[in-house]
Amino acid sequence: MTDFLLYAFLAGIGVASVAGPLGCFVVWRRMAYFGDTLAHSALLGVSLGVMLDVNLNITVAAIPLIMAMGLVFLEQRGFLSLDTLLGILSHSALALGLIVISLLPDVRVDLISLLFGDLLAVTQSDLWVIYGVACAVMLLLGLLWQQLINITVDPELAAVEGTNVTLVSTALMLITALVIALAMKVVGVLLITALLIIPAATARRLSHTPEQMAVVASVIAMIAVVMGLAMSWYIDTPAGPSVVISAGVLFSLSLGYRRLAS
């Protein structure tokens, strides 16, 4: 097996491991559109990073995070509904990101790989970043797990019982921004939400507890990565979309599984 394939495999597995549990929260909290908005703003993060010549990993995580904070601020003002706000910010960020890239005099950015991912171009140093961030995300999720479930079930009940809801939901946003920055390498900004929600939705039909669902979602995301890479290797399809379509196939199969079981 060639190195680039091994790197792609390891990168995909690393991202899948955190995409599972985070994807569950995206599904439970109905944040799919929110995830999309952060993902689109990650493209703006890339273009700003290139323009200002700073480490792309930092801007790709920072811009979605700033976007998330801005969203919370605007939502509390309450003059527009959340989905309208998300629609405005999501597409403005995508458009602005594309414009900034086009304005850069010496374009070193491959737009297609940003939009749809470039799993096969992952380098060894990318792997360090992916596994470092994935460990940090796992640690945060592990420490805050009970409280995250609690605010997902009912934030007011959690607050009365002593959970710091603002702190925990801010942490969840930070985690989301980090995972989006990672997932961008695998599936690109346009398909990130798919990698988060399809494995989680597939896992729902196979689990009875939140923890089970998180673990099963991770495993399904990993299987999708392996299937996608195999597809890419044997029939030469683009890797990112192949991973997503594999997840889609697994989801369809889970529908059949439920029917068999019942």
Add this chain to the structure above:
Amino acid sequence: MLLTLNGIHKSFAEKPVLEDVSLSLKQGEITTLIGPNGAGKSTLAKIILGLIKPDSGTRLSNADLNIGYMPQKISIDPTLPISTCRFLQLANTSHQACHEALESVGIRHLTKTPIQRLSGGELQRALLARAILRNPNLLVLDEPVQGVDVNGQNALYKMINSLAKTLNCGVLMVSHDLHLVMSATDQVICLNRHICCEGHPEKVTQDPAFINIFGQTTAIYSHHHDHDHNLHGEVLDDHNHQHGESCNHD
């Protein structure tokens, strides 16, 4: 004294919701907060719970205040796989305590049932079980019998009553229903942005037909509402309204 509110004012978007509300909640006493829709009952409950801050006025609470809260409704996304027992354990307690709480509200058999599959009445009981889990000294119940049929309402009121006695805690119950106030209530507060009137519920005219349907514990609460409200909830002036001691408006 568990908790005291003094001269609470709260507005949302320049619109006053609560004006000069003062009240106190005592250990072992049941207080019922009634009033029409939009009277500010839930806002007042949330100020008592510490979930929102008043614009002015003070909230003084006992140092060992431990609130058990039963929200009006709860909506948990069906994609979250969570059993009734696990839902209770989110309140940070042991498996054993959860089983006991479910037992005391009579739904021990639903321990493993997904919370989203409970009926209206069962869900209210599960919420009540979670509220009493951590041995609170104040129970705040927001419309506790909502979505429960009439016989179930009566049973639920009885249960709240006996649980409050066992725990020897204070209870604040919010209700929009003027007719289904428990006779066990020690203090009734009628709220319509301001406190219209408050006091002990009277031993009321007990309509035999009413008792026949609703049972003995339910009584019509008739209090002395000596003024009228217009459609906007403003007090109409042509009356001989007597203000309480704590009242400082005209």
